[in-house]
Amino acid sequence: MVKSTFQALCITLALGGAVYTTGLAAAESPSETQSTQVSTPQEGQVSINSATAEQLAAGMNGIGLKKAQAIVSYREQYGPFTAIEQLKEVPGIGSALIERNSDRLKL
Template sequence: MTKMFVRAATLALFASFAIHGQAAEPKQVDAESAAVIQAAAVSLNTADAETLTRELTGIGATKAKAIVDYRDTHGPFTSVDELLEVKGIGAATLEKNRSRLSL
């Protein structure tokens, strides 16, 4: 009788850890997913100069205007790497912002 009680208590203990672990993980994953989505929210093809200045690292008003002017002259960006064609945007600036950029 004691062995059955110990087995039942052990099973209940392991089950409670498994249930607790399962319940905690989705909240953490959802928060991480939301952060990734929010971080990649700047579209090179639709953002205005003010948004580019506010959301991107190392992009001031002059560079943001240059990005918008380039887009107006050459059409929509076809890749994030095309940003290197904009005067004043170098590889270091692109790499700092790559994870935040979308088309």
Template sequence: MKSVEKPQFIFFLAAFIINLFIYQCGLAIDINTATAEELARELAYVGPVKAQRIVEYRKKIGGFVSPEQLLEVYGIGPKILERNREKIVIANNTAQLALLNEAYHTPIDLSPPLAKSPRLVTPSLLWDTVIIIPLFGLCVFIFIKAWLISLKKDKVTANTLEN
């Protein structure tokens, strides 16, 4: 690997890691309130058709109690569920849980949930404006700077070869 390529490689690696971190921070989605478009956008291997099936099944049963109920939706298998398990959040709505309890005839614990770390349910415009856009600008700046440095080194190398 030439010394000119090392800064570019390091830049692209850093940009990839930063984008991966940003992408992973805002992916939690409440499957009881999300629209079909949001489900298709946020869940891996779930397109518009499967997302619409999830919404229709949610309406049919009155809402999901656990992520495993997604397996009852046609087209959603164990692999898709496991791939998206960390992204799925179910809101703690006690009235809805009571109705679902009657429908399934199973006891549901309605006690207050234990303290959990807060998760971002939907991305916001503030997140885009404050974090993503400036980081994108920084990545573009670093890319252009590395490119200009490599051009300058190429000129110096060409001049020394001519002499």
């Protein structure tokens, strides 16, 4: 009885160590993690002056592809944004949406 309990304990420790080691190996190789991420600008921010509609939709909270396309269309028609607050001029974009995304946006 003691021998089987000891064997079970050894197997459990060996498997736990394998899982722990695998987790460390995955954590230590950020290049694999970075290659699977969506290509957005540094620090999780999205540029309202250079991002595509798809990047805007993926990087902003509460923005779907239709609103993102409206942002790109506005930018193409009137030129680059000079301030993030200027997004209010885009139809369908309000102050609350800008405030919600202020830390995700850059010019």
